[in-house]
């Protein structure tokens with residue numbers, strides 16, 4: 412799929428969307444880039460040492476894709492040809508929707524790089540999930556298969572390596588790796604030493620990219636030839652206008668002709684070692700905005716980057732950095748603080764209450780029952796983001812329980 416690029420003139424871009432509104436999204440970019448009629452192409456980057464080049468924007472499919480065939484079709488036309496899903500997304504409806512799409516447009520399969528994930532805790536479970544995914548998506552192979560949500564590299568052992576080699580030899584997967592929402596830097600550093608991880612999708616954004624440890628982890632993976640996909644790149648919700656910095660930030664990007672959401676994507680693409688960004692794009696407006704940001708060649712200035720960094724520092728206590736090895740060890744791992752914080756983020760920052768509730772209910776009931784009674788004071792003392800963990804944990808019961 413890597414060889415085929417999507418060529419899209421601005422005129423065609425407007426035509427294929429069928430929305431006059433798209434002009435408003437890309438026109439300001441064009442003014443600054445002086446490229447109003449130039450041919451625009453979805454940029455691509457090499458994915459580690461796989462020899463495959465992938466678009467810098469990928470379609471995050473944690474939605475019922477059966478309901479959005481036009482969105483998938485349009486994404487493919489605009490060059491968003493890396494589609495990410497998981498066995499668990501929407502109880503299988505995400506993968507089934509992609510399967511329906513491939514049944515309708517079989518010629519597109521060769522152009523789409525399909526990624527899925529298994530949350531099974533056993534190798535037999537992973538085999539079952541993989542076979543389910545192949546059947547659901549009406550395909551003979553998965554381009555990249557992830558173990559879902561790894562928080563410690565020791566979760567992947569030599570048996571996992573053998574499983575991956577066997578699945579590759581059987582032609583069921585082309586590449587193997589994992590996704591990570593917790594302890595990302597440790598997981599990346601650990602993976603860089605293994606020698607058999609092809610790709611990783613990890614939480615990475617303008618808030619997390621500045622720590623020395625994360626910088627070292629990304630560099631180590633690049634040296635090891637591991638392809639990196641960044642997710643959760645918005646680092647919480649939209650920039651508000653409650654403080655001076657927020658006001659300045661929101662205004663600055665609007666003046667330049669793009670939104671803070673587009674600026675946050677650009678901040679991640681600044682690092683050439685990040686192959687692509689996986690973004691959930693549940694509607695045409697967000698798809699258009701993200702495609703416009705990807706195709707636009709304007710770079711963020713050093714001042715823009717500094718302002719984003721300053722904003723991240725000023726709002727640190729609103730954002731859980733996923734360093735669960737710090738806080739969960741303080742409460743002897745009795746409850747998954749990082750998972751609960753993620754549920755709150757989906758609900759409060761992204762306004763996706765249904766998804767938040769579904770994820771919250773995935774936490775076993777007897778574990779949830781402990782949330783209210785635990786003392787989180789030592790976890791709060793150690794939290795680098797200085798989050799009010801105790802209050803937030805109790806809030807989660809009221810809001811999502």
Ligand code: SF4
Nearest residue numbers: 731732734735738794
């Ligand atoms: S609550 Fe704090 S220590 Fe725990 S994962 Fe989030 S940021 Fe890290």
